[in-house]
Amino acid sequence: MNSHVADLLGAWALDVCGDDEAATVEAHLGQCDECASEAARLRAATGWLGVDRVIAPPLTLRRSVLDAARARRAPVAIRTLVETYSVQAALLHEALGKLDQPGWRRHDRRHGDVAGVIRHLTDNDAILAADLGLPRVPPARNGTGSVHEAWRLQSEILLRGLGSSAGADLDRVVTLAGKKGRQPGSLRDALVQRAFETWTHLEDVRGVAVPPSPERVRRIVALAIGLLPGALAAQGLLWPGTFRLHLTGLGSGEWSFPLGGPEANGGAEVTMEALDFTHLVANRRAGAEVPVAIEGDNHVALQVLRIASTLGCD
Amino acid sequence: MPADETDVRLHERLIAGDDDALAEAYDAWSSLVFSVALRITCDHTAAEDVTQEVFVHLWERPHLFDPTRGSLRTWLCVTTRGRSLDWVRRTQTRSKYQMAAAAIHPGQADLDETVVWQIEVKAVRAAVQALPEAQRDAIMLAFYHHRTYREVAQELQIPEGTAKSRLRSGLATLATRLAAEGVIDG
Numbered sequence: 001m002n003s004h005v006a007d008l009l010g011a012w013a014l015d016v017c018g019d020d021e022a023a024t025v026e027a028h029l030g031q032c033d034e035c036a037s038e039a040a041r042l043r044a045a046t047g048w049l050g051v052d053r054v055i056a057p058p059l060t061l062r063r064s065v066l067d068a069a070r071a072r073r074a075p076v077a078i079r080t081l082v083e084t085y086s087v088q089a090a091l092l093h094e095a096l097g098k099l100d101q102p103g104w105r106r107h108d109r110r111h112g113d114v115a116g117v118i119r120h121l122t123d124n125d126a127i128l129a130a131d132l133g134l135p136r137v138p139p140a141r142n143g144t145g146s147v148h149e150a151w152r153l154q155s156e157i158l159l160r161g162l163g164s165s166a167g168a169d170l171d172r173v174v175t176l177a178g179k180k181g182r183q184p185g186s187l188r189d190a191l192v193q194r195a196f197e198t199w200t201h202l203e204d205v206r207g208v209a210v211p212p213s214p215e216r217v218r219r220i221v222a223l224a225i226g227l228l229p230g231a232l233a234a235q236g237l238l239w240p241g242t243f244r245l246h247l248t249g250l251g252s253g254e255w256s257f258p259l260g261g262p263e264a265n266g267g268a269e270v271t272m273e274a275l276d277f278t279h280l281v282a283n284r285r286a287g288a289e290v291p292v293a294i295e296g297d298n299h300v301a302l303q304v305l306r307i308a309s310t311l312g313c314d
Numbered sequence: 315m316p317a318d319e320t321d322v323r324l325h326e327r328l329i330a331g332d333d334d335a336l337a338e339a340y341d342a343w344s345s346l347v348f349s350v351a352l353r354i355t356c357d358h359t360a361a362e363d364v365t366q367e368v369f370v371h372l373w374e375r376p377h378l379f380d381p382t383r384g385s386l387r388t389w390l391c392v393t394t395r396g397r398s399l400d401w402v403r404r405t406q407t408r409s410k411y412q413m414a415a416a417a418i419h420p421g422q423a424d425l426d427e428t429v430v431w432q433i434e435v436k437a438v439r440a441a442v443q444a445l446p447e448a449q450r451d452a453i454m455l456a457f458y459h460h461r462t463y464r465e466v467a468q469e470l471q472i473p474e475g476t477a478k479s480r481l482r483s484g485l486a487t488l489a490t491r492l493a494a495e496g497v498i499d500g
Contacts, residue, residue, distance in 0.1 A: 006482075007475070007478050007482065008478060009482050010478060010480075010483070011462070011463040011477075013481075014456045014457055014485070015392070016456040017462065018462070036383075038486075040384050041493075041498070042482070043392065044388045044492075044498040045489035046485060047384075047385075047387060047390075047391035048391070048434070048438045048488075048492060048497060049438075049442070049453070049457050049488075050349070050350035050354060050394075050395060050457070051349055051350060051353075051434070051435055051438050052353065052435065052439050053349060053353075053435055054345050054346060054349045054432075054435050055345065055352060056344075056348070057344055057362060058362065061344070061348075061365060062337075062344070065340060065344075065365065065366045065370065066340065068366055068370050069370045069373035072373070073331070073374050084334070213334070214337075215334050
């Protein structure tokens with residue numbers, strides 16, 4: 001220990017010594033474990049000094065901080081999106097590992113039973129794999145073990161392929177899954193959709209709600225909002241004005257898009273829970289079951305929500 | 315000091331450009347950052363601005379935080395303090411009296427205190443109160459008024475060596491108490 005430097009450690013931790021002295025201290029810390037350890041300890045104590053009470057910032061600050069950050073340095077979204085999908089796939093793998101035979105045979109109104117749900121998920125994962133030039137796993141035979149194995153293998157092929165494409169073009173056009181037939185979309189949307197669909201079926205397998213993170217809820221909402229104008233136009237549904245969606249609770253926020261009609265005035269505003277909206281998009285809750293508050297044109301609002309419920313993958 | 319695993323992982327994700335990592339850091343530490351900023355600036359809008367600056371700074375230059383040299387929480391608090399003091403210096407509207415009052419009295423009483431950090435906050439208050447007066451005065455001058463140790467020596471009319479030693483031993487006592495309470499690593 002250098003006694004000149006050691007004497008300065010308190011002033012350094014509080015950032016109240018001269019620049020030259022700070023540089024001397026820092027150079028010494030790189031060579032002396034004893035001083036480095038004391039310095040880290042004193043600085044940790046300094047970190048708590050201003051905290052004699054803790055007050056939460058206003059809720060609106062979160063969004064403005066994250067938006068400002070993203071505007072200053074664009075996120076490398078592929079890693080985030082792949083990781084989100086990876087987490088959902090790991091949770092589903094774990095849930096399937098715990099499923100007993102009656103669990104696999106549990107009725108599902110869309111796909112017959114839970115095994116049918118996983119076969120369907122594997123098929124949709126394979127659509128993206130094929131678009132990315134990755135192998136497709138052959139359809140599983142009847143045993144539930146092989147259904148689980150085939151899905152896991154396809155999912156791992158997708159994850160490995162995506163993991164080695166850190167510089168991938170997220171705007172590249174691929175095929176999105178959808179019950180109304182396959183449609184083109186960006187790789188960004190496809191990755192959100194894979195995570196979203198895996199999460200939806202995780203809830204099917206577990207038979208209970210699995211709350212996602214607020215950021216993921218917002219991505220799912222953004223995906224649905226991105227798809228909605230095209231889905232409405234495909235049905236010939238055009239109205240004047242703007243559709244505004246005000247979501248509350250986990251993943252809260254506001255989204256809007258023009259309804260495609262020539263006039264700017266009019267439209268509708270819907271307020272509802274963000275999680276309810278994601279369940280509506282997944283077609284796991286019917287529009288009539290979800291509490292919503294509507295302002296403006298009631299008919300337009302209900303039509304938009306009806307189309308939103310067709311955006312899911314099954 | 316071994317680096318905290320959670321911090322190391324978060325740091326890697328921030329460097330990789332994973333903005334969910336920033337959202338997680340914000341959710342974990344924004345209350346602390348905001349509180350430190352509010353305590354020093356005594357201004358709600360300024361505390362919001364400082365909080366935003368600190369997290370945007372972390373996102374823009376994540377390599378400036380080195381998890382092997384201290385926790386993310388410490389880095390955020392130290393950065394927040396620096397930015398808050400910059401704000402105070404820029405505005406130049408605060409009289410010496412107001413600054414002294416801010417250092418001694420809690421902030422505005424009409425704000426809701428979050429319950430999450432109650433145990434730590436209580437431990438910090440008690441540990442600061444328990445410091446010998448001479449050490450506490452020196453630390454408060456340095457921390458809230460950003461007096462250099464030489465200025466601390468002048469204001470308290472003590473030799474510079476004594477000022478340095480009061481800062482060091484005062485922080486060391488604080489660190490020992492906070493470690494005993496489990497607030498920081500021993």
